[in-house]
Amino acid sequence: MFTRNLLAVVMLTGIYGLLSACFFVVLDAVDVAFTEASVGAGISGLLMLAAITITGRKEAPKRHKPFLALFVVLVTGSMLIYGTLDMPYFGDPEAPVHQHVAPRYIHDSMEEVGVPNIVTSVLGSYRAFDTLGEVAVIFTAGIGVLSLLSLPRRRKKIKSEEATEEQMHERHMVVRIVSKALIPFILLFALYVQFHGDFGPGGGFQAGVIFAAAIILYTMLFGLDTAKKVFNPALIQLLAAVGLLLYACVGVVSMLNGANFLDYNVLADDPVSGQHIGILLIELGVGITVASVMLSIFFNFDGRRQAQAEIQAEKQQSEQEQKLKGEQDVSRTL
Structure with missing residues (x-):
């Protein structure tokens, strides 16, 4: 709340997210803990770090006293x-949620x-x-970032810049090799989380x-231009809409078949089999949209940073x- 070093703020936010995930595990809310660890302590920190490269590491000094904002808060x-004050006490076994809602689902x-x-x-299902609204919110957030951070046209790289970038990568050879060995396993774990969410913690949000x-991680190690050759940004933006x-x-399709x-x-033919098919498809859509939006936001931040650096x-x-x-x-003249 008080530090003006934005990098420290991002690190503290990640620590807070990791501690929150630990609290959720203690409360047996493993799915929520999984989401908090992957989003709160993971991807959010990466996106904030990408934003800091554009805004700078120091917060601007305050030039006004926001008394009105303090009053509203x-x-x-x-x-x-x-x-x-009208809510049941925390952990009260006589609370309505423990009398009607939770037993119904269990x-x-x-x-x-x-x-x-x-x-x-x-x-x-229930x-x-x-959940469709949540996916729509994520998709809208991606559109908002793309609209606000429009990228200027980049000039072609000259040979000196390419040589400098290659030297930079050579200095991190060990990190690159280790990461190249880990990235396939990370992707495989994401697929496991995607298609195993019916039987254990996970689902489309975490997998995406x-x-x-x-x-x-691949982009941070090998550069944005190399990543764009492997992962086409236009295709990624299209997949964000395809998932939704x-x-x-x-x-x-459910409505066309006479249901809600x-x-x-x-x-x-079997209602339970239909539930499995529906959940599998919608979770796949969630994973595609979440992954595509996160990548689009990061690519946009990183591209904006490179464009500003080139202009400077x-x-x-x-x-x-x-x-x-x-x-x-x-x-x-002399």
């Missing part, structure tokens, strides 16, 4: 605290959905429409973040040329 906080989800992981059955983290459309189309939106029972380098080169030309004119 205090009023809002007081109202929220007042609202919690006792009936296996028979109705047939998924051993109750969290997946709740997110993917409240699938809400892990998949994107592996590609971001895949999710929504499952609901449309995102009611998977009609996707197969061109400006410095132009100033040096003007200075040299001025010195030559002075010498000729």
Whole structure:
């Protein structure tokens, strides 16, 4: 809250996310812990570091005293605290959630959905429409970043810059070799999390973040231009929309078969098999959208940073040329 070193803020935020994941594990909320570890302590820190390369590592000094903002925060906080007075005490076994909601899912989800992981059955089936909204929010966030950080046209690399970049990579040869050995296993683990979310912790959100983290690691080690040759940014942006459309189309197919939106029972002759097919498809759509949006945001940040660095380098080169030309004119005059 008080430090002005943005790099320290990012590191502290990652530590906070990791500690929160540990708390969730202690509370037996393993799926939530998985999400917090991969998103809060993982991909968020990488995106913040990419943003810092554009904004700088130091926070700008405050030039005003936000008393109005402080007043709004205090009023809002007081109202929220007042609202919690009507809520049941934490851990109260007589709370309505423990009397009606949780027993309903625990006792009936296996028979109705047939998924051993109750969290997946709740997110993917019972409240699938809400999860669709979350995926839409992620997709909208990606569009917002792409709209705000439009990339200027980059000039072609000259040979000296390519040689400098190659020397930089040679200095990190050990890290590159170790990472090249680890990246396939990271991608394989992401696929495991994607398609094993029915039986254990995981799902599309976690798998998409892990998949994107592996590609971001590759980009950080081998450069943005090399990564773009392997992972086409235009195709990645298209996949972000494809994942969301895949999710929504499952609901449309359910309606065309005479059921409600995102009611998977009609996707197969056996309702439980239909639930499995529907959850598999919508989780695949979630993973594709999450991974694509995370990659698009990182590519945009990194591309913006490189473009600004090139513009600054061109400006410095132009100033040096003007200075040299001025010195030559002075010498000729003398």
